[in-house]
Amino acid sequence: MDLSVTIGRTTMPNPVGVASGTFGYGSEYEQLIDVDSIGALYTKAVTRAARPGNEIPRIVETTAGLLNSIGLANVGQERFVTEKYPSLRERACTVIVNVAGDVEDDYVETVEFLEEHAPLSGYELNVSCPNVKAGGLAIGTNPELVEHVTTRVRSVTERPVIVKLTPNVTDPAEIARAAEAGGADAISCMNTLVGMAIDVKNLRTVLPGKTGGLSGPAVRPIGVALAYRVSRAVEIPLIGIGGIDGPDAALQYLLAGAVAVQVGTANFVDPTVTGRTIDGIRTFMQEHNLQRVGEIASLLR
Ligand SMILES: Cc1cc2nc3c(=O)[nH]c(=O)nc-3n(C[C@H](O)[C@H](O)[C@H](O)COP(=O)(O)O)c2cc1C
DSSP: OBOOEEETTEEESSSEEEOTTSSTTSGGGTTTSOGGGSSEEEOSOBOSSOBOOOOSOOEEEETTEEEEOOOOOBOHHHHIIIIIHHHHTTOSSEEEEEEOOSSHHHHHHHHHHHHHHOOOSEEEEEOOOTTOTTTHHHHHTOHHHHHHHHHHHHTTOOSOEEEEEOSOSSOHHHHHHHHHHTTOSEEEEOOOEEEEOEETTTTEESSTTSEEEEESGGGHHHHHHHHHHHHHHOSSOEEEESSOOSHHHHHHHHHHTOSEEEEOTHHHHOTTHHHHHHHHHHHHHHHTTOSBGGGGGGGOO
């Protein structure tokens, strides 16, 4: 059986990746699982300058999910090269660097910098983070801006460029088409949904920044519906994300039309979730007599 998935010039050994911001840079999980057995590791966002992130608390549990307001806390591109790249380059799995910024130039400069100092398997552009007031949200909600930033990043790298969509827009399919027009190799969908939790006893929002991004099983049906819709709106492959916590959820995405998936919040609950998910997909393929993982989508009636 062939579980591999090809995105641009990169081939992932299997379709189950770990989502940006929920798996650090891999080393954090080394004591718990065989990190090299996952299909693709999407790093925590890397930005030009280091970011301390938002005021705490940054995370609040909700029904079947969580709200986060991390604020893209990360070491910045220079320390990424010296502190994170050496272990990432040794990984057997595909490593995709998640890149974020406030303005278009940030994305282009970070990708150019990484091309020179820390080339890995490819880039995922986080144009969709709802926690950054300027930049992220503005770019990811506007098709012209998405096409423009994708075109510019495309011009500085031949590695796969994956554009990660926000669900916080009227029509994510329109944004996906813009990324495709800009030369993206794939779409990843979706980032978190804007949400708010209020502490009724203390009469204030739980998160100091008021809103956060909702993730986890609570958002899965939204993600599956988007995978179904967006994968039919573009020719490039779609990587499904949102509330995946095991084989059943991953298979829903693959049946909906995603070529691969990312597991996010569920890593916090059960770090072995990726292994279970890969095994479950293999079993499903055996039961349905499939040779290639890409055949799963054709089973949906
Ligand atoms: C704590 C936390 C941090 C995150 N940080 C990032 C990030 O840096 N870049 C990014 O593109 N997405 C980030 N995300 C979004 C996830 O990659 C994923 O798109 C989202 O959580 C939905 O998947 P899930 O329901 O499986 O968690 C973060 C999510 C969480 C929960």
